[in-house]
Amino acid sequence: MDLNLDSILKLELEALDRAHLRRTLHATSGSSETFHNFAANDYLGLSRHPALIEASRSATSQYGTGAGASRLVTGTNSGVLALEEELAAWKEKEAALVFGSGYAAALGTIPAVVGRGDVVILDKLAHACLIDAARLSGATVRVFPHNSIEKLEALLRKITAANIENKSRILIVTESLFSMDGDMAPLREIIDVKELYGAWLLVDEAHATGVYGATGAGLLGDSGLSGRVEMIMGTLSKALGSVGGYVAGSRTLVDWLTNRARSFVFSTALPPGVIAASRAAIEVSRSSEGMGLRDQLRQNIAHFKEGLTAAWKEKARSTSAIQPLICGEAATALQLAAKLREQGFLVPAIRYPTVPRHAARLRVTLSAAHSRDEIEALNRALA
Numbered sequence: 001m002d003l004n005l006d007s008i009l010k011l012e013l014e015a016l017d018r019a020h021l022r023r024t025l026h027a028t029s030g031s032s033e034t035f036h037n038f039a040a041n042d043y044l045g046l047s048r049h050p051a052l053i054e055a056s057r058s059a060t061s062q063y064g065t066g067a068g069a070s071r072l073v074t075g076t077n078s079g080v081l082a083l084e085e086e087l088a089a090w091k092e093k094e095a096a097l098v099f100g101s102g103y104a105a106a107l108g109t110i111p112a113v114v115g116r117g118d119v120v121i122l123d124k125l126a127h128a129c130l131i132d133a134a135r136l137s138g139a140t141v142r143v144f145p146h147n148s149i150e151k152l153e154a155l156l157r158k159i160t161a162a163n164i165e166n167k168s169r170i171l172i173v174t175e176s177l178f179s180m181d182g183d184m185a186p187l188r189e190i191i192d193v194k195e196l197y198g199a200w201l202l203v204d205e206a207h208a209t210g211v212y213g214a215t216g217a218g219l220l221g222d223s224g225l226s227g228r229v230e231m232i233m234g235t236l237s238k239a240l241g242s243v244g245g246y247v248a249g250s251r252t253l254v255d256w257l258t259n260r261a262r263s264f265v266f267s268t269a270l271p272p273g274v275i276a277a278s279r280a281a282i283e284v285s286r287s288s289e290g291m292g293l294r295d296q297l298r299q300n301i302a303h304f305k306e307g308l309t310a311a312w313k314e315k316a317r318s319t320s321a322i323q324p325l326i327c328g329e330a331a332t333a334l335q336l337a338a339k340l341r342e343q344g345f346l347v348p349a350i351r352y353p354t355v356p357r358h359a360a361r362l363r364v365t366l367s368a369a370h371s372r373d374e375i376e377a378l379n380r381a382l383a
């Protein structure tokens, strides 16, 4: 048996190839003008907004390109504290903490609040960072079928019956808008049952932030439910056009995470330019311009759906900017994505393990920045 690292990895890569599950990187930079990008999560087109670019440029000129160290070591750039206050106010929570990415926010937060002897209950379709964080915490991990309140409640009943002395903490984790299916969690029902059973709830608003609610605060934003959710997390990297993650909650939660979230404590702070761009993004999102962009996005989604052929329409059930077109097998999705690419459209084929086996799909994401012509051209290509 050849124990050389590369020999072993080559065999494994060949197996991925055979299953049509191998991933490779394609250069698009410099050519992003020539591709019609229906792959990005830049739902409002903010990553190219002049206000974000100028804020980033100006903060970079003033403070430099890097933060230099973690915030506990070098101290905190005042822009970060302002961003956290703005996030907290927007999300209707007392406080917020910014991390290097959404992934890092999940990985830092969940293991800081639950551990061995506790239980994390995940929606079946929860994002990889939520699954990884739950596993890392050492808590027992349970999964309920996607959006099934009955199964969630059955799990809660079973877990609480065994938890007579209330020694175990129970944390439910879900997304508000699901990243690969574009559908929404029944948040009100989840909150009702979690309160009934004394569990806590973390809601990941990664794909809803900027996009839903009068000011773009997310699906919890306008619902009046934020106060009943212990932890609201999300990313600055999707509709907000920048990079970074955050958790919003009580002041006490944020004080605790500042001490115990390892991906916060032991990781370098985000660069000043990124922080400034994120603040500008929130400002745009909360303004009437943001409202206009959300309107435009909704019109673009409707236009895309109307222009689909009957066969695709059948598959396009989502009402959000995330439009999964399920193809089934990975090979089919890859072939279709390659054909679209030849015609100048960037639409990713999403395969296992990102989505379940035999549920491979094209994932079309719409943006307020798309033109009607572009959307119609994509519809023609799909036809």
Ligand SMILES: *Cc1c(COP(=O)(O)O)cnc(C)c1O
Residues within 6 Å of the ligand: 101, 102, 103, 104, 127, 129, 175, 179, 204, 206, 207, 234, 235, 236, 237, 243, 244, 245
């Ligand atoms: C993208 C995503 C994340 C991770 O955010 P990053 O800032 O890209 O690390 C977390 N949760 C969900 C649901 C996501 O889609």
